[in-house]
Amino acid sequence: EVQLVESGGGLVKPGGSLRLSCAASGFTFSSYSMNWVRQAPGKGLEWVSSISSGSSYIYYPDSMKGRFTISRDNAKNSLYLQMNSLRAEDTAVYYCARDWSAFDIWGQGTMVTVSS
């Protein structure tokens, strides 16, 4: 079964850091670009970052450049998101998603809450 499972979410204070992980199974992880997408409570979807299959190409929206770092380990079938200098407005469910002409497979999400 094709599956993505996120982990690493939780409660963090403003200014803190958190590292999210996404474990992939059921497909050849190293052949696909991957993404992070977030959704604040009661709000819409917001793209966070993309990384190509071999990590050569990495993209962020301007609002997240410098604070968030996407990476992957193809040997471990894993995707990561390092989040630094977290703000209250980063509170959201964070999803990882496979990229195949669209975001065709999504994980169940991991909740990140930034609060003092």
Next chain:
Amino acid sequence: EIVLTQSPATLSLSPGERATLSCRASQSVSSYLAWYQQKPGQAPRLLINDASNRATGIPARFSGSGSGTDFTLTISSLEPEDFAVYYCQQRSTWPRTFGQGTKLEIK
């Protein structure tokens, strides 16, 4: 950044009726547009990629059309499980952007 504007924000219909959802892009995205369905407490699910291609396992009552700046998702005859929020998303340029969503609710 390409802005995607979805309309209407909320659509109230009854099972069996036809639903027409719109997504307009601030500049051309060619055919690089996808549609997703999201139900409460669940991850989004891909319905349509590249404007008109149904994703694997998506029922034939879902169809997508359009190119350039104007796109439509049509659900030919609503089933009870179709009431959800629908998002469009473009992959023409970076940053990837989503529309704000259309909530399809039971009338």
